[in-house]
Amino acid sequence: xxxxxxxxxxxxxxxxxxxxxxxxxxxxxxxxxxxxxxxxxxxxxxxxxxxxxxxxxxxxxxxxxxxxxxxxxxxxxxxxxxxxxxxxxxxxxxxxxxxxxxxxxxxxxxxxxxxxxxxxxxxxxxxxxxxxxxxxxxxxxxxxxxxxxxxxxxxxxxxxxxxxxxxxxxxxxxxxxxxxxxxxxxxxxxxxxxxxxxxxxxxxxxxxxxxxxxxxxxxxxxxxxxxxxxxxxxxxxxxxxxxxxxxxxxxxxxxxxxxxxxxxxxxxxxxxxxxxxxxxxxxxxxx
Amino acid sequence: xxxxxxxxxxxxxxxxxxxxxxxxxxxxxxxxxxxxxxxxxxxxxxxxxxxxxxxxxxxxxxxxxxxxxxxxxxxxxxxxxxxxxxxxxxxxxxxxxxxxxxxxxxxxxxxxxxxxxxxxxxxxxxxxxxxxxxxxxxxxxxxxxxxxxxxxxxxxxxxxxxxxxxxxxxxxxxxxxxxxxxxxxxxxxxxxxxxxxxxxxxxxxxxxxxxxxxxxxxxxxxxxxxxxxxxxxxxxxxxxxxxxxxxxxxxxxxxxxxxxxxxxxxxxxxxxxxxxxxxxxxxxxxxxxxxxxxxxxxxxxxxxxxxxxxxxxxxxxxxxxxxxxxxxxx
Numbered sequence: 047x048x049x050x051x052x053x054x055x056x057x058x059x060x061x062x063x064x065x066x067x068x069x070x071x072x073x074x075x076x077x078x079x080x081x082x083x084x085x086x087x088x089x090x091x092x093x094x095x096x097x098x099x100x101x102x103x104x105x106x107x108x109x110x111x112x113x114x115x116x117x118x119x120x121x122x123x124x125x126x127x128x129x130x131x132x133x134x135x136x137x138x139x140x141x142x143x144x145x146x147x148x149x150x151x152x153x154x155x156x157x158x159x160x161x162x163x164x165x166x167x168x169x170x171x172x173x174x175x176x177x178x179x180x181x182x183x184x185x186x187x188x189x190x191x192x193x194x195x196x197x198x199x200x201x202x203x204x205x206x207x208x209x210x211x212x213x214x215x216x217x218x219x220x221x222x223x224x225x226x227x228x229x230x231x232x233x234x235x236x237x238x239x240x241x242x243x244x245x246x247x248x249x250x251x252x253x254x255x256x257x258x259x260x261x262x263x264x265x266x267x268x269x270x271x272x273x274x275x276x277x278x279x280x281x282x283x284x285x286x287x288x289x290x291x292x293x294x295x296x297x298x299x300x301x302x303x304x305x306x307x308x309x310x311x312x313x314x315x316x317x318x319x320x321x322x323x324x325x326x327x328x329x330x331x332x333x
Numbered sequence: 334x335x336x337x338x339x340x341x342x343x344x345x346x347x348x349x350x351x352x353x354x355x356x357x358x359x360x361x362x363x364x365x366x367x368x369x370x371x372x373x374x375x376x377x378x379x380x381x382x383x384x385x386x387x388x389x390x391x392x393x394x395x396x397x398x399x400x401x402x403x404x405x406x407x408x409x410x411x412x413x414x415x416x417x418x419x420x421x422x423x424x425x426x427x428x429x430x431x432x433x434x435x436x437x438x439x440x441x442x443x444x445x446x447x448x449x450x451x452x453x454x455x456x457x458x459x460x461x462x463x464x465x466x467x468x469x470x471x472x473x474x475x476x477x478x479x480x481x482x483x484x485x486x487x488x489x490x491x492x493x494x495x496x497x498x499x500x501x502x503x504x505x506x507x508x509x510x511x512x513x514x515x516x517x518x519x520x521x522x523x524x525x526x527x528x529x530x531x532x533x534x535x536x537x538x539x540x541x542x543x544x545x546x547x548x549x550x551x552x553x554x555x556x557x558x559x560x561x562x563x564x565x566x567x568x569x570x571x572x573x574x575x576x577x578x579x580x581x582x583x584x585x586x587x588x589x590x591x592x593x594x595x596x597x598x599x600x601x602x603x604x605x606x607x608x609x610x611x612x613x614x615x616x617x618x619x620x621x622x623x624x625x626x627x628x629x630x631x632x633x634x635x636x637x638x639x640x641x642x643x644x645x646x647x648x649x650x651x652x653x654x655x656x657x658x659x660x661x662x663x
Contacts, residue, residue, distance in 0.1 A: 053546070053548060057548055057551070058548065060548075060550060060551075061548035061549060061550040061551065064550040064553075065446055065549060065550060067438070068438045068441050068442040068446055069442060069446070071434065071435045071438030071439065071442070072435075072438060072439045072442040072443070072447075072455065074435055075435050075436070075438075075439045075459055075462075075520055075524070076455075076458055076459070078462065078517045079458060079459075079461055079462050079465075081473075081477070082465060082469070082470070082473050085473055085477050086469070086473075135368055135371070138364070138365050138368040139365070139368050139369050139371075139372060141365050142365035142366055142368060142369040143369070145365070146362055146365060146366065147366075147369065152369070153369070155373065156369045156370075156372055156373065159372055159373055159376050160372060161640070161644060162376060162637065162640070163372070163376065164640075165571075165574050165578075165636050165637065165639075165640035166578075166633065166636065166637075167577070167578025167579070167580065167605055167632060167633075167636055168578070168580065169578065169580040169605045169608050169609055169629070169632075170383075170578070170629050170632060170633050170636075173383070173608060173612075173625075173626060173629045174379050174382065174383060176612075177382055177383065177386050177626065178382060181386075199375075202372075230350065230354065230355075230357065230358055231358045231361065231362075232357045232358055232360075232361040235361065256464065259466075260464075260465075260466025260467065260468070260469075261466070261467070262466070262467060262468045262580075262581040263467075263580040263581050263605075263609055266609055266612070267612060287466060287467075287468045287581070290468045290469070290472055291468050291471070291581060291585070294468075294471065294472050294475060294476075294585055295585075302472075302476060305472055306472070309468070309469045309472055312466055312468075312469065313464070313465060313466070313469060316464050316465075316466060317461075317464055320464050
């Protein structure tokens with residue numbers, strides 16, 4: 047019986063050394079998350095109070111800076127409108143790609159440009175909406191709905207790409223079965239394809255919503271900044287990211303304190319959305 | 334047989350669809366096609382409008398002059414974007430140098446080395462980094478990270494002053510902190526794509542390496558890394574695209590000084606940051622506004638190029654067209 051030569055000492059040391067290095071680097075990757083969450087909770091909880099959520103920023107240079115009520119409402123309103131624009135269009139484009147375009151030339155061009163949109167920095171989208179809607183004074187200058195348009199542009203490629211992946215997972219046998227029973231194409235789309243892809247579509251859309259909720263740059267150029275709570279989408283509107291951005295820029299302790307509180311609120315909002323998205327995915331029978 | 338009616342077995346005709354019901358199909362088809370075409374129109378319109386609005390700046394300073402002149406002076410209305418371009422490149426380079434190795438190591442550890450029950454939690458934790466909004470990174474960076482790093486940065490700057498772009502005094506918001514924040518922000522995407530590629534390495538390749546007596550690390554080096562090299566390059570390029578376009582966090586921590594930085598520890602400026610920061614004051618000044626939009630256009634073209642290269646790499650990795658690297662036997 048032959049015995050295999052033992053792995054040489056140098057190779058063994060390299061092996062355990064590199065494995066240890068990979069572990070250390072992975073731990074290093076986790077450090078920033080832990081630190082950020084630690085400071086968010088430590089500083090943010092201190093800022094939270096009943097008044098913090100029920101009053102608007104006062105904008106006074108001294109004294110009580112006020113809370114973030116207007117910012118929370120603004121974020122919810124603008125993101126909701128952006129979702130109403132982006133999700134139907136995004137899913138529509140994905141339906142075209144999967145049901146009609148398939149691997150045709152036009153479909154591939156569309157796919158390519160959806161990818162291009164994914165890579166466009168959010169600040170450039172903001173600039174674009176600023177040029178097209180704000181400078182030209184379509185219904186006034188800065189307005190919440192223009193902010194929603196900018197956010198919708200940002201969400202559109204995310205919704206489309208994720209919806210395309212999910213729609214592709216719907217088995218062709220389902221489509222063929224429905225068509226063979228005499229169902230017209232539109233009925234197959236609305237009664238068979240969309241319902242079976244629904245959980246995945248919800249996941250993709252919610253992830254896009256979560257991304258839009260945290261965006262600052264596009265709103266800076268379009269929805270501008272006000273203190274009061276605003277329910278009219280044709281007026282300027284506050285939002286959580288803008289509130290944080292403007293408070294950090296002031297470098298006053300009590301404003302920075304409010305920024306931490308607002309940041310904790312925003313991160314919780316985004317995390318809850320991502321969590322719900324994951325739960326929806328778990329319910330899906332396809333993915 | 335007439336169009337629209339079918340004859341079933343036994344000679345009975347199936348009921349025909351009403352003209353209205355038949356109209357819905359083409360309607361749906363053309364609506365969806367229209368939506369798809371809308372995307373193309375939008376991008377075309379987008380590019381043309383940006384170009385038209387940026388034209389005054391290019392006319393005044395020239396295309397080459399605008400990008401390569403080292404002079405961004407708002408008060409004298411001179412706009413040469415070179416300091417911004419350099420700032421963007423330096424911070425993105427720092428982000429890649431710090432972020433990509435960590436991201437790849439995380440991908441290797443979670444796919445090949447970690448205990449099975451830790452895989453999912455580790456993956457989720459790294460991906461949570463992507464859920465933190467940019468402005469929160471900026472807040473944390475300027476209030477917590479930048480002051481705490483000043484000491485170590487000064488030490489590094491004094492000790493390694495022989496290196497290029499190192500040395501001199503450390504200012505509190507600086508390029509290095511901006512690059513570090515970007516590194517953290519690109520980590521989840523680079524790691525996620527690298528992991529996806531590494532998962533596709535056939536287990537035959539890995540088992541063959543192990544059967545030949547390779548250690549785990551040698552297996553990773555000769556089976557996993559060569560196979561996923563092009564996907565990892567694509568992941569790094571996508572990270573670069575993100576880093577170049579990152580705006581708010583950088584605006585908060587970089588200091589916004591329109592000079593070519595002497596060292597990585599001095600204040601700087603990036604293309605994205607200049608737009609976010611100066612846009613308010615530019616509203617009333619057409620030349621300044623055109624210059625900012627031109628900066629946006631340069632940024633747009635830059636990210637477009639980087640993403641095109643990234644997509645090329647990732648697609649190649651997914652199609653499985655890999656060339657066997659020369660050093661594989663070693």
